[in-house]
Amino acid sequence: MLFPLESTLKADAKTVAASGEYDIVIVGSGISGAIIAKQAAEAGKRVLMLEAGTGANITLAGYDDLLTTFYSAVSKDNQSPFPLNANAAMPRSPQLRKLQAGETDSSTYIVQSGPYVSDTTYTRIFGGTTMHWEAKTPRMLRSDFKTRSIFGQGLDWPLSFEEIEEDYRLAEQEIGVSANVEDQQYLGQTFPGDYVFPMRGLPLSYLDQQVNKGIEGTSVELCGKTYPLKVRPYPQGRNSIPNPAYDGGKGYRPIGAVDTHQVEEGGRCQGNTNCVPLCPVQARYHSGKTLAKAFAVNAKAGERLVELLSQAVASKVNIDPDNGKVRSLEVKVYKDPASPAHEAITVRGKVFVFAAGAIETARLMLASGLRSTSGLVGRNLMDHAYLLNWALMPQICGTMRGTSSTGGIVDLRDGPFRERQAAFAIDIHNDGWGWATGAPTSDLLELVDDRNLHGADLRRGVVDRVSRQLLLAFMLEVMPDESNRITVDPQYTDALGNMRPILSFTVPEYTMKGAAYGRRFARTVFARLGAQDHTHYDPGDFGYVAYEGQGYAIRGGNHLAGTHIMGTTRTNSVVDKNQRSWDHENLYLVGGGSMPTIGTANVTLTLAAMCFRSSRDILKYLH
């Protein structure tokens, strides 16, 4: 997919500041901002998109530079491809440490105020967190939208599944989801009529199949209900084989790599296992693919409807005291990531859309003194809690082949047990123990340093160790809690003088109960597979949480949500069901932050669907 060349010319800060009023000013070039920009441009609206990162990865050469950085990085964490940029800093998990009681650690970008230290990350770069996401795209379940009514837990959405279903289909089209309807019809999920996903489902990996062989036909009992066990494929935001039956037989044209000249690259998923942090062939969706379509409107319209201003960090929101509308946005535009030198400009628009992710959007609001009538800005912070369980399979399972995760055990995403404990979805990780132990590098170091292996013995040793690794990652539901929150404090600022986010979080008991059950569940599965459990949680781990006499290392899921939840009134929520601010009629706070609950679905598909809804509302508002 081609980015028209002119779109990559950085919009000039002075021109932007002088160019009067845009129809829509969008903060953030992730999937939320990209969808709204595209929908608005196609409707002929003038859009300015502000991106805090350098925007260098808009070209394929820039994208490939990120890959080179990743390949040469010692730590292969989620943020390893993305160069340090103090002007648009982002959380980097390897820097974390455990907190003492009452301690605050301000040595990392997110100030960790505890008691739980979260290694959650988001990516402040062109494309946002879709530049590092794993691209699993399950829909939320019907019950996930009303957990308060059904289970007495969390909050009900102001939207039902039925109201969002059509937008789910739009999001699946935009992302280009690969899945088979028949694989996704579990737990009462239904799809209308002759619906098919844009592309056919990716096959289960050999590892998935081996796990399935060991558990299919068995079941577990929980709260008096029986749950059959089976490995099911995940829907994926990555290119597979387009389904000719899509869109009433019109088929689907996948989108490959984007670039400023025609490389036509970006094949189908090739099973490279480094999907996270970066797909080497752009088979995985990132929001640049949607933005390329938005920029393509410029060429068709013969004028620049969409402009991108990179290296532009939104710093303060100015409100008109007479009517509560957003009057303008103060933006710091830096010249060089290595220097804090910047110029401050003021940007005006009819509508403002903050799409900077749950933490940065809340940070911007709070830094501008906008806590909202409900006082809920920054509160109800959610992220899936991950509990990792790892074991060695009795037989070679071909671990390290295939997409990061192709299948999982997902039948405990719903059930009456949710009155008492968190639901979970389990990912089977085709990249082995990497997340838990740093494999395969850690295995290699051990075989060389501790066992002095070399040559053929070393090769065999690595194969024997790595290709039997099984990692079950339990993605646990986390319900909204007002005390889990993002705040700001003038004593903690970044290189540009913007206030940094402060994170206060306690893993809810509801979630820990699910985690404790999950640990037992993993042992049961390992026993049925004849796999040797190697799981251990170090009390010195930054994410160590004690619960009922046992300790668990809880990991962040990077599924950030809840900091500006949607609801039915200005007193119980920050935004309405179209993600429009109750207090400021021309302001939309979009993305995961609007979600009142997250169930056991990775958040991107749902927040993408919500942005199609918001786009319609914004266009209506502008007319």
Next chain:
Amino acid sequence: MYSYSIRTLDELKEFLHRAMQLEHATIPPYLTALYSIKPGVNQDATQVLRVIVVEEMLHLTIAANILNAIGGTPDLTRPDFAASYPASLPDGETDFKVSIQAFSREALATFLKIERPAQRPKHLAGKGLIQRKTPANTTALGSHPRHEDLHFYSIGEFYSAIAEGIEYLEAEAYRQGTTIFTGDRSRQITPEYYYSGGGTLFPVTDWKSALEAIALIIEQGEGDGGDIYDNDEHELAHYYRFEELVKGRYYQKGDQPGHPTGPQLQVDWEGAYPIKPNLKVAEIPEGSELREAATAFNARYGEFLQLLTRAYNGQPSLLLEAVPIMFEFRNTILELIRNPLPNHPGMNGSPTYEIPGSTKQAAPTRQSEVIA
């Protein structure tokens, strides 16, 4: 109509077999040049070569679709299918040689000739095919199926002959109340099997789709009648992509042929492994690992052509199995290219693409020995 006009269905089938041979013959040189590039350099060249080689695979498949549409039987295992390198291609009144060689200025000069748009000059208009002798051991690509010594002026002219043949034969059939498009539709390779940003794969079922298919092959290669972009997708033609590398600058919308005005690109002409051009297995010492690898590659390539043949003969889903084999080829080609060639200081190995069972292969060396 010129003297080389296609007048029978069998003749058309032979021409389409030749078309498949021609499209396939571009793949080994492009692929070898692509994989000869050293890691970390020539990023732009790598991308340009990659797009083009993938589109040549599309062209091969489209040619198979046309052949299937008229009831033919694609056969990539026929002894006359795989080219022997250097192979000859028509370039106006003379031929030029297409070699297996490393990415270099010389390689690019050849690639430009392969894709060059060529119009007959006035003094040759309507004069029929050009006669010249093809040596017995040389594959004459783009020649007349029945007369290897009769050459088209250009590849474009070769395809025009096919297009005219299709129109002529279909008009004939129409007058008799039939059609030449009698092929089994289930043998067509459909879009889900091809995916690149450039071009689409579509089933060929009638003369309209057949002519569209031929237009796509021509336009992706040499552009649309002097326009650097093709007709439908505004995609830059192969010729101009190669020219971008030679000129060190990208084309952009509105540019005139030969004058790209887009951003500059870097080409490191030394950034490729020094492989021995047109290497033959016989030149690699017996018993060496390199010889073993080269022989194994050729055998595997032969199996690959058998697999494609089955895929083009009613089992399209076999193309999915071809994908991992292309990864296997990449790995083996890199091994061959990155290792020194024994007894040739400063030179590296290379895949030889001597496919077992091909008639033009292997013989030359022995033959020349006999003569000597």
